[in-house]
Amino acid sequence: xxxxxxxLLSCAALTxxxxxxxxxxxxxxxxxxxxxxxxxxxxxxxxxxxxxxxxLKKMPVKLSGYxxxxxxxxxxxxxxxxxxxxxxxxxxxxxKVSESIDFRLQIEAFxxxxxxxxxxxxxxxxxxxxxxxxxxxxxxxxxxxxxYTPLGYENYDISPATLETVDFSNIVYNIACRNPYSxxxxxxxxxxxxxxxxxxxxxxxxxxxxxxxxxPCADDNNNTKDIYASVTIKPFKNFNVKATYNWGEYNPQALxxxxxxxxxxxxxxxxxxxxxxxxxxxxxxxxLRAEYGxxxxxxxxxxxxxxxxxxxxxGYHAGKFLPxxxxxxxxDKQAETVAGKNYxxxxxxxxYQLFKNVKIQLNYGHxxxxxxxxxxxxxxxSEQVQLMGLFKF
Numbered sequence: 242x243x244x245x246x247x248x249l250l251s252c253a254a255l256t257x258x259x260x261x262x263x264x265x266x267x268x269x270x271x272x273x274x275x276x277x278x279x280x281x282x283x284x285x286x287x288x289x290x291x292x293x294x295x296x297l298k299k300m301p302v303k304l305s306g307y308x309x310x311x312x313x314x315x316x317x318x319x320x321x322x323x324x325x326x327x328x329x330x331x332x333x334x335x336x337k338v339s340e341s342i343d344f345r346l347q348i349e350a351f352x353x354x355x356x357x358x359x360x361x362x363x364x365x366x367x368x369x370x371x372x373x374x375x376x377x378x379x380x381x382x383x384x385x386x387x388x389y390t391p392l393g394y395e396n397y398d399i400s401p402a403t404l405e406t407v408d409f410s411n412i413v414y415n416i417a418c419r420n421p422y423s424x425x426x427x428x429x430x431x432x433x434x435x436x437x438x439x440x441x442x443x444x445x446x447x448x449x450x451x452x453x454x455x456x457p458c459a460d461d462n463n464n465t466k467d468i469y470a471s472v473t474i475k476p477f478k479n480f481n482v483k484a485t486y487n488w489g490e491y492n493p494q495a496l497x498x499x500x501x502x503x504x505x506x507x508x509x510x511x512x513x514x515x516x517x518x519x520x521x522x523x524x525x526x527x528x529l530r531a532e533y534g535x536x537x538x539x540x541x542x543x544x545x546x547x548x549x550x551x552x553x554x555x556g557y558h559a560g561k562f563l564p565x566x567x568x569x570x571x572x573d574k575q576a577e578t579v580a581g582k583n584y585x586x587x588x589x590x591x592x593y594q595l596f597k598n599v600k601i602q603l604n605y606g607h608x609x610x611x612x613x614x615x616x617x618x619x620x621x622x623s624e625q626v627q628l629m630g631l632f633k634f
Contacts, residue, residue, distance in 0.1 A: 302336035307402050311602075311629030317620055327351045328629065329401055331369070344373045349429070368458055369429055380439040387433045387457055391448040391471035392417040392485045393516035393532055396430040405528065405563060406590055407604045407627045410552040411571045412516060412534045415582065421546050422491035422510050422538075424456045425499025431457040432467065446473040454489040456496070463508045465490040479524075484517040502545045502575065512538035512546055528556040528563070547574040548582070563592040578617035585609045598633040 309329040315322050330350040338344050347370035372386030391397045395409045396417040408414075418430040434452030441447075453460070454467035471485035490509040493501030503510050518532030531553040538546035549572050556565030566589050573582035590604035606625040615621050 302334050304332075304334055305634060306330075306332040307631055307633040309401060309407075309629055309631045311407075311627065314626040315623060316625075317623035319618075319620065326629075328407075331401075333370075338373060341376050342373055343376065345370050347371075367429075369431060378439075380441055382438050384436040384438065385434075387431050388436065389430050390417065390432055390450060390452065390487070391436075391438075391469055392430065392487055392514060393534060394483060394518055394520055394530065395532075397448075397471075398483075402631060402633055405554060405556055405565050405592060406567060406588060407602050407629050410532070410550070410554075410567070410569045411582075412532055412550045412552060412569075415548065415571060415573075416514055416516065416534045416536050416550060420454070420491060420512075421499075421536075422493045422501050422503065422512060423454065423462070424494065424496050425501060426496075428457055433457065433461075434466070436469075444475050446475070447471065448485075454491060456494075462494065463490065463492040465509060480519070480521045482517075482519045485515070487514040489513075503540075507540070510538060510540060510545065512536065523558065525558055528554070528558060528565070530554045545575070548572065561594040563594075565590055565592070572611075577611070577613035580608075580610050580614045580618070580620055580623075583611045583614050600631050602627070602629045602631065604629075 307329070308327070308331075310327045311325070313322070313324055313326050328351065332348045332350065334346045336344045347368075349367045349369045368387065370386075370388055372384055372388040375383040377383065389397055393412055393416075395404070395413045401409075413430065414427050418427045419425065420428075432450075432452035432454065434450055436448060436450035436452075438448045439446070448469065448471040450467075450469040452467045452469070454465070455461045455463075467487060467489035469485060469487050471483065473481050473483040475481040488511075490511050492508040493504045493506065493510060495501060495504055514534065514536045516532060516534035518530065520530040522528045522530070531551075533549070533551040535549040536546055537548075538544070550570060552567060552569030554565060554567040556563050566587070568585070568587055570585045571582055573579060576582055586606055586608045588604055588606045590602060593601045595601055604625075604627045606627075608623045608625070610620055610622065
């Protein structure tokens with residue numbers, strides 16, 4: 242550990258002048274190394290795929306991506322929906338700016354963010370990631386641009402391509418990927434800014450970020466910035482513990498997709514977010530992950546945001562199959578009658594790795610709502626079935 246700390250200090254001292262002389266700060270292709278997803282022994286694949294893989298290898302940049310598509314059914318006593326969906330279509334370009342600087346661009350072609358669809362209700366193209374990472378040394382790296390923030394496992398260490406379920410937990414959708422002041426809709430947990438990160442030995446990872454705290458792909462709308470501080474401790478193989486704190490001040494906006502809770506009150510509404518969890522993932526055995534998070538805001542004695550969520554996921558990698566169950570909950574004390582923010586849910590599912598780059602996921606979710614939701618609209622429960630295929634290249 243002493244050797245690593247000495248290395249960290251040496252790298253920072255030697256590279257400080259160069260950091261300020263560099264025209265553009267760049268970023269690495271991925272953040273903290275995600276825990277490996279269980280993949281069964283690959284099956285021999287068609288020659289056409291091999292030819293395509295060889296073509297990709299010869300390109301000056303690495304081109305990859307995935308499509309997630311399938312069928313979704315939801316039902317409660319008031320309504321039901323049944324529809325084929327294209328949930329995600331991602332195109333990812335990774336390249337090297339120099340020997341120590343990497344670049345990533347990620348485009349979402351089926352962006353379903355509220356307020357960002359066209360006049361016909363169709364989903365639009367959206368820039369997800371556009372960042373560069375300067376890998377000065379393993380203990381010290383610098384990232385600049387628009388990147389995913391380190392708030393929780395599912396927003397930072399996991400992607401839709403490696404997630405065990407079709408959808409993320411609502412810790413991601415309502416806390417990591419949403420700011421009820423600057424924007425009251427899901428934004429995929431991205432922001433513009435600068436982040437320092439590194440690994441000290443194999444037991445410790447850190448992320449320190451300063452970002453706009455405003456809607457992605459747009460300039461900041463006040464003068465303060467978001468601060469993120471995240472640490473991951475890895476005491477032994479396949480297991481780690483993570484905690485992240487975020488503080489910021491926000492200018493409420495009346496954007497399409499949701500209303501801010503304190504519109505016109507102040508350009509500097511304070512809010513803090515916190516997510517902590519643990520994760521054990523044996524690629525050939527047990528997968529156990531749990532997280533708890535909250536988001537709160539008070540000003541002049543009044544509470545404007547008070548939300549919390551948690552989940553526990555349990556699965557087991559059995560060859561090509563990953564059967565799993567997940568319990569998750571969410572509570573919003575400022576909107577106790579809103580079903581989508583006040584519930585307990587039990588999800589049961591299975592993922593089948595058909596080929597190396599193809600997986601099929603079947604999820605069933607049962608939602609149970611609190612008494613405030615029941616009294617407001619009589620809604621006690623709802624059901625959801627999802628059958629999706631995810632195809633990577």
